[in-house]
Every structure is written in C-alpha cells, then in structure tokens.
Amino acid sequence: MTFNASIIDPLQGDFPEVIEEYLEYGCMKCIAFNRRGTLLAAGCNDGSCIIWDFETRGIAKELRDDECSSPITSICWSKCGNRILVSAADKSLSLWDVMSGKKITRIVLQQTPLQARLHPGSSKPSICLTCPLSCSPMIVDLNTGNTTFLKVSVSEQSNGPNPAVRNKCSDGSTSFTPTAACFSKYGNLVYAGNSKGEILVIDWQDGEVRAMVPISGGSIVKNIVFSRNGQYLLTNSNDRIIRIYENLLPLKDEVGALDDLHENQNEINGVEKLKAVGSKCLTLFREFQDSITKVHWKAPCFSGDGEWVVGGSASKGEHKIYIWDRAGRLVKILEGPTGALIDLAWHPVRPIVVSASLNGVVYIWAKDYTENWSAFAPDFKELEENEEYVEREDEFDLVPQTEKVKCYDVNEDEEIDIVTVEKDTTFSDSDMSHEELCFLPATPSPDVPEQQDKFLESSSNLVDSNNSGSPVSEKAGANGHLMNHASSPVKDDAGGTRIKRKRKPSEKVLELQAEKVKKPSKASKSSKPRSKSLADKSNGSENGLYSDELSDE
Known part of the structure; x- marks a missing residue:
C-alpha cells in the first residue's frame, strides 16, 4: 500500500x-x-x-x-x-x-x-x-x-x-x-x-x-x-x-x-x-x-x-x-x-x-505507518479535547467576503505542457530512461489440454440437460433477443429499457392455482401439460404480471 x-x-x-x-x-x-x-x-x-x-x-x-x-x-x-x-x-x-x-x-x-x-x-x-x-x-x-x-x-x-x-x-x-x-x-x-x-x-x-x-x-x-x-x-x-x-x-x-x-x-x-x-x-x-x-x-x-x-x-x-x-x-x-x-x-x-x-x-x-490527519490542510489543528468554536459572520455564505477580495493572477491563455516529463531527482543521473526495464509483462499460463476437454464436455452436458430436462418456452422479446423462461425467467418491457425478473412459483402456489383453474375435463391430465399451460399463460400475459399473481379471471 x-x-x-x-x-x-x-x-x-x-x-x-x-x-x-x-x-x-x-x-x-x-x-x-x-x-x-x-x-x-x-x-x-x-x-x-x-x-x-x-x-x-x-x-x-x-x-x-x-x-x-x-x-x-x-x-x-x-x-x-x-x-x-x-x-x-x-x-x-x-x-x-x-x-x-x-x-x-x-x-x-x-x-x-x-x-x-x-x-x-x-x-x-x-x-x-x-x-x-x-x-x-x-x-x-x-x-x-x-x-x-x-x-x-x-x-x-x-x-x-x-x-x-x-x-x-x-x-x-x-x-x-x-x-x-x-x-x-x-x-x-x-x-x-x-x-x-x-x-x-x-x-x-x-x-x-x-x-x-x-x-x-x-x-x-x-x-x-x-x-x-x-x-x-x-x-x-x-x-x-x-x-x-x-x-x-x-x-x-x-x-x-x-x-x-x-x-x-x-x-x-x-x-x-x-x-x-x-x-x-x-x-x-x-x-x-x-x-x-x-x-x-x-x-x-x-x-x-x-x-x-x-x-x-x-x-x-x-x-x-x-x-x-x-x-x-x-x-x-x-x-x-x-x-x-x-x-x-x-x-x-x-x-x-x-x-x-x-x-x-x-x-x-x-514501515509501520501512522497517519497525521492534521497535515491534510495547513490550517488543520489537532485538539487534545473539545473546544468551543465561534464561526465567522460570513463563514457559511455561498460566496464569503474573504473570497471576494482575493485576486488571482492567472493567465488563462497560457499553454500547459502535458508532454514533458519532469526528471525524478532520485534518478537524476539517468540518461538511459527510455531503455530501462522496470516491469515484466505478465504471461498467463495456458490450461492443460485434458482440463480443457473435461470443461467442454461438462459444459455440453449442462446445455443438453437444460434443453431436454424441462419444457422450455422461448419467445422473442421486444429487443429481438430469444429468452429462455425456464432457465432465466426474464421479460422485457415494450420499450426494451427495463427488465423484470419473473419469480418461479413454489409447489404450494402451483397447487393453489391448480385448484382454482381446475376443470372436470382436465382433471385426468398429467402434471406436465399443466405446467406447460401455466408457462403459456405466463408467456402470453402482456401486462408483465408475475406468474403467481394470476387471478381467477
């Protein structure tokens, strides 16, 4: 440090x-x-x-x-x-x-x-x-x-x-x-x-x-x-x-x-x-x-x-x-x-x-450094104990009177040299600074080929399991990107500037929703189509509501 x-x-x-x-x-x-x-x-x-x-x-x-x-x-x-x-x-x-x-x-x-x-x-x-x-x-x-x-x-x-x-x-x-x-x-x-x-x-x-x-x-x-x-x-x-x-x-x-x-x-x-x-x-x-x-x-x-x-x-x-x-x-x-x-x-x-x-x-x-906080400004003063302070009349004015009387002699047209590097007094005798080697470039070590193969194989398996293990409904958003609602339930607004994250409903919520929308013709259907219909309802809602806020309507 x-x-x-x-x-x-x-x-x-x-x-x-x-x-x-x-x-x-x-x-x-x-x-x-x-x-x-x-x-x-x-x-x-x-x-x-x-x-x-x-x-x-x-x-x-x-x-x-x-x-x-x-x-x-x-x-x-x-x-x-x-x-x-x-x-x-x-x-x-x-x-x-x-x-x-x-x-x-x-x-x-x-x-x-x-x-x-x-x-x-x-x-x-x-x-x-x-x-x-x-x-x-x-x-x-x-x-x-x-x-x-x-x-x-x-x-x-x-x-x-x-x-x-x-x-x-x-x-x-x-x-x-x-x-x-x-x-x-x-x-x-x-x-x-x-x-x-x-x-x-x-x-x-x-x-x-x-x-x-x-x-x-x-x-x-x-x-x-x-x-x-x-x-x-x-x-x-x-x-x-x-x-x-x-x-x-x-x-x-x-x-x-x-x-x-x-x-x-x-x-x-x-x-x-x-x-x-x-x-x-x-x-x-x-x-x-x-x-x-x-x-x-x-x-x-x-x-x-x-x-x-x-x-x-x-x-x-x-x-x-x-x-x-x-x-x-x-x-x-x-x-x-x-x-x-x-x-x-x-x-x-x-x-x-x-x-x-x-x-x-x-x-x-x-060195075991101890900072001297009174050195931040020349008018700082360290106090042994609290003292009563009486502020000046214009101390908290937006433009104090003491600032108004100050006159700065600054030539605004003067060109500032930002190219010339001042010589460091520690190395003032150096006439070969342009040739000097100060740092060595970091060389990243390459991965072992066997580790690369294992990583690619595990990645492909993960992609396959996401694509085939659960029903996925993809829909093109307003900005033209494909969204996977099963792996990352995210929906874009019509303007495409704000993203709302959909919460995945719990099993308890799914059971309650199933009882509300339950019909005699669909009682014998499996749970898989039911989850698909819920996903369809979620994807088809145009007002951006969360999937657990569906009403009986």
Whole structure:
C-alpha cells in the first residue's frame, strides 16, 4: 500500500520497523533489487534465479540453466535492468537477458566467484568485476572470456600475475583470504579492501594502484560498497566495526583528479606517495559498532538516499538487523524469526529492507505507518479535547467576503505542457530512461489440454440437460433477443429499457392455482401439460404480471 507522504509524521523516521510480508519459493540465498526497485531477483540453492514483481509480490520470471545446479552466490542487475549477472558455486558466471529469459553467455572460472558486479557505466555491459574465493579480484570480459587479475597489495612480493592474499595460520599452513572489491559509481575505478586493512584505489584498465588508504586496526576487510550517490564508501572489517568514508574525488573525472594529485606529490615516492594521495581521496566519516555484544556484521549497506546504514548480525541462528542514522546513532534493531540472516538489500527509493534467511525464506521489512490527519490542510489543528468554536459572520455564505477580495493572477491563455516529463531527482543521473526495464509483462499460463476437454464436455452436458430436462418456452422479446423462461425467467418491457425478473412459483402456489383453474375435463391430465399451460399463460400475459399473481379471471 502506498501512503501519501504529506500525511506521514516526519518525526517517525523513514526506516522499516515490522515484517510486512515474506516470499517463499525454493531456497533463496541471495537477493538484489533492480535500479528502480520494481523487480527483486533472488538466487536459489538449486541454481535457478527467481525474479519477483515487487509491486504485486508475484513471480514475474524464472531463469533456469540446465548446465548449473549449484547454489547461486551473488546476483547483479545492469543499470538499465535489461541484464542480470549470476555467479554460482560451480565456478560459473552467467549473463541473462531479463525480458526474453535467455542466457547470453556462460563462463567457467578457475575459482569459485563469491561476488560478481557488472560495470555500472554501460546500458549493455560486457565487463564485470569478480571476487573469487582464493585469489585476487579480477576483471572479466564476458564477450571473450579474458580475465585480468588486480593487485591487492602494494608490497613487492604480491605483484605477480596472480597476487593472492596469503595469511599464515597458527599451524603454519597458508590460507587464502577473499578480497572485497567494488566499482565506483560510474565504474572508472575499483576500490578493493585487502587482508592488511587497506583500501586500494585501482585503475582497472591498466591495473595500477593509484592510491591507498590504511584502515585503523589493520583488520581484514570483508565488505566494501558505495552509496547510491557515490559520495560515501562503507567498509566492514574483521574487527567488528563498520566504517563510512567520504569520497573526495569528483564522480565523473576521478582518473583525471588522481593524475593531478600524483603530480602534486612528486617529492615523495612509493607507498608514502600512495598514502598521501589516498588521504585526498577518502576521509573517515563515521564508525558503527555494537559496543556491548561485539557482534560481527553481515551484508552491510546504505539506504537508497544514503541517510541510513544497515547491517545484519552474523551471530549463529540470529536474524537481527541494526539500523543507524548517518550521524552514528543506533535507531532501530529489527528481530526476525529463527534462522540466521545471510543477505540484505535496502529498497532503492522506499523505506523497505529485504532480508534472506538461512532457511531460504525472504522477509520484507516495512514501515509501520501512522497517519497525521492534521497535515491534510495547513490550517488543520489537532485538539487534545473539545473546544468551543465561534464561526465567522460570513463563514457559511455561498460566496464569503474573504473570497471576494482575493485576486488571482492567472493567465488563462497560457499553454500547459502535458508532454514533458519532469526528471525524478532520485534518478537524476539517468540518461538511459527510455531503455530501462522496470516491469515484466505478465504471461498467463495456458490450461492443460485434458482440463480443457473435461470443461467442454461438462459444459455440453449442462446445455443438453437444460434443453431436454424441462419444457422450455422461448419467445422473442421486444429487443429481438430469444429468452429462455425456464432457465432465466426474464421479460422485457415494450420499450426494451427495463427488465423484470419473473419469480418461479413454489409447489404450494402451483397447487393453489391448480385448484382454482381446475376443470372436470382436465382433471385426468398429467402434471406436465399443466405446467406447460401455466408457462403459456405466463408467456402470453402482456401486462408483465408475475406468474403467481394470476387471478381467477
């Protein structure tokens, strides 16, 4: 249900509060909204991808690949919503055309992709950023299948062709830590958070690290994501702290701004130069943590307008969602049903959060609205108790004196533009609105042929029984239509504009009428002709009286 924003109390806070509904189909593991929030894609445990129409909460499309039966690890929409990139546990990347439901391409990597993101600057992207399980992030060309590994450290020993991040375990063995990475708003740069607690700013076209921002504490970065407007960057580290950084680079000319920063730092080289440039790229804005329980965070993200930060508890068996405002205050803790939380997504334009549970159910959290009825008009006033009201002298006049003195400066000859569509400020950066896919057409499922045959057979039997089971008298009405008085006793007036429905007489009435019109010559006749004569009398009456109003005359 959509509410009028003008009657909502502004002091309530624009964040979700209760579970409004839940979606259940198979076992869903990861979720993602399209850019407008009209469609919700969910990756299932059996390798299929379900697309929900978020307005009707019905299934709009199912993308199923016969070659893939492994769990889906991530889903990403293209900017225009025409394509979906799906990564699976069988090391595959699949690109789908949403409208036709056909697979465009499928690539099998050497490592399992934990996350895959399409390039955000193209309507039909063929470049994606992939974060595998046990090697560094890579740029994948979906047209050719070529892969390019990105650097995840500025140290010399990790600048090889496959710069994986290795951590020493307590037993002396070497483990691999996945590296989180994401595109900037327009896809000019890649921001990667490594296991050393560093944010690297990488020009993905040449693979060079252009800046580095060290994170206090030096913990492993598990998640890194930009806000929708590109002004803030969120990181989730292993020290159980979510950090928000403000982006200081211009959104559309980031590479040029980095070149200028490098020219201004010619007096230093190496890592110190990258740190100096990094301090001009990102600055720490806020930190979020639960200082009491010290929980780890899962799938943190921004709200659509960037005013709220949300994170799910990674504690085993808990389905808790924490919501902070951008100032750092914890404003709400949402506690869901049993089952651990595994993925989160905030609606792009509405205060709605969608969470995926370990049991495969998707929960929709929405705001519990309370209407402010005093906001219907600016002169409305809410009263604590009844007050005596004294009306004005002309308040109930047809034309009050106060209205007579008003002068409206309206140019009645001015042409009104009803063609131009005003740009939505939420999507003001969209230059591809005409290509954007917002809804999927509903396709009705055809009936099974066996069910159609049974339906036609039952219909024909019903028609035959109506035609042969009882005497039917048909008469052409004033409008030229044939009327069946036995199945639908309806009579038209002479003008054909009004219809009177005849009541079917009861058995008691029939017996009384039979006694009144009974004659010795007709006493031995059967009931069938008698009912026929009554029908004839009913059909022959020209004054439109009901059949149970026949008189002795």
